[in-house]
Amino acid sequence: MSTDRKPADNKAWFFVIPVIISVAFTAIIPLIIVINYSVQDIFGPDDRIFVGSEWFRDVIGDPIIRDSFWRSIRFSVQVLLVQIPLGIVLGLAMPKRGWRASAALVLMALPLLIPFNVVGMIWQIFARADIGLGGYFVNDVLGISYNYTLVPRDAWFTVLLMDTWHWAPLVALLVYAGLRSIPDAYYRAAEIDGAKRFAIFRFIELPKLAGVLTIAVLLRFMDSFMIYTEPFVLTGGGPGNTTNFLSISLTKIAVGQFDLGRAAAYSLIFFLFIQLFCFIFYTAMKRL
């Protein structure tokens, strides 16, 4: 929100009411239902007992859930380490003018517009050793044994590669937009001073990119932390539990086992964790 002086008028609340109603229906009511489930053990429609914090203690102590928490953290950190530098390099390399700039923008944005399950499917086909170009190339041309359905390391690598393929363009687009907002005069001044390319990046471009990079880091962190559909289609969380990320294990408990109380407690802890990051995100953005 811009911070310039705006007239104070509480009648503005009337404009916001439709949003409140719509989000109440999609967020508040479901959240109340989740809280309701999380403190009860439900056997049937008329057969339920209050169990207090039992589910929460159960979830926090569950080794499978703990594992998937650390797995998701590890995945998100790796995603950031790979995608942010790659995105910066790509954003810097993108053409600034003419038809090339338009073409680069459209090509960059294309992976972002593919339904998540189709992204999973594209890589499911592409990385298969028998029918996929990528899998065949690695196995038969490079001679490296690779099978994402059987080998945990290969599965992890494939999910990371798929996510980078899918989302590094987002970082690149944000960096590109940030670079476009730097006036030409800055570059001319640097040229007069005889600045080297790296000095231009370090002292002119990087400070201007701080804002978009904050957005990129936090969007990428949260979306990779909540990743569900792509690894679900690609590996279904396997082999074993190798790619059993938080959302996947939560969905298994909620929909697969229909374990209402445990799933609800799990949801709330997950949700609160995400809220914490939202708060950091919002505080960081307001300072831009």
Place this chain on the structure above:
Amino acid sequence: MSGRRVNSRTDWMRRVGLGAYFVLLMLPIAWMVSMSLQPNQDILSDFTWFPETLTLDNYRTIFSDPSWYSGYLNSIQYTLMNMVFSLIVALPAAYAFSRYKFIGDNHLFFWLLTNRMAPAAVFLLPVFQLYQNVGLFDTPLAVALAHMLFNVPLAVWILEGFMSSVPRAIDETALIDGYSFPRFFARVFLPLIRSGVGVAAFFCFMFSWVELLLARTLTSVNAKPIAATMTRTVSASGVDWGLLAAAGTLTLIPGALIIWFVRKHIAKGFALGRV
């Protein structure tokens, strides 16, 4: 960077590097398109770099089998509904946030953001029960409403960004000139932010189009989206890869078509209107 002497060697490297990246970016998509043009027995027999026989049979199957093409119709239906609802709800709210200070505005704005970031998996069970209780389960309307969870906040954020770049003096002048508020909003203000409305619409369309988890949970037969049709085919005995690839290829078309119109604003939209 005009006026700077172009270092031709680094410039050449930059172009080659970027070109190579785009080739890698397009390769998996190209592979899917190539598979969609082959019969399944060709795909499953010996590996070939290029298709041996080209056929449109996979596409013909999709366009003639209602269980396939109705998936596309359902997806387009709830996506468009969601886009319209989200914009109608978000426009006045974004105006309020961009023009006025009011009690709780900051907290409300933050709360909206948390909904954009909420994991869909968290809302799965309650949303399922809620829509079943109100009798909306398995209708496109249910999915359209559920997707408002993340699209309304997004639309508010994007529109607020665009609205704040319109000087407030315009509002004041129009109201002094005797425009009523609704007339001012429709005749003066909306045309000024029409690119913002376009971008917000595009992003609502897109995020609703790519989402699977909620869409799959809230539908069973009548309103099944194309994404769900595809995942359920995977679990059936024996996968028809050619057919699946053709279905996947068709899901790229809506995004690829509209992307051209918003290419200049696309980064701003992804940055929630904050570049």
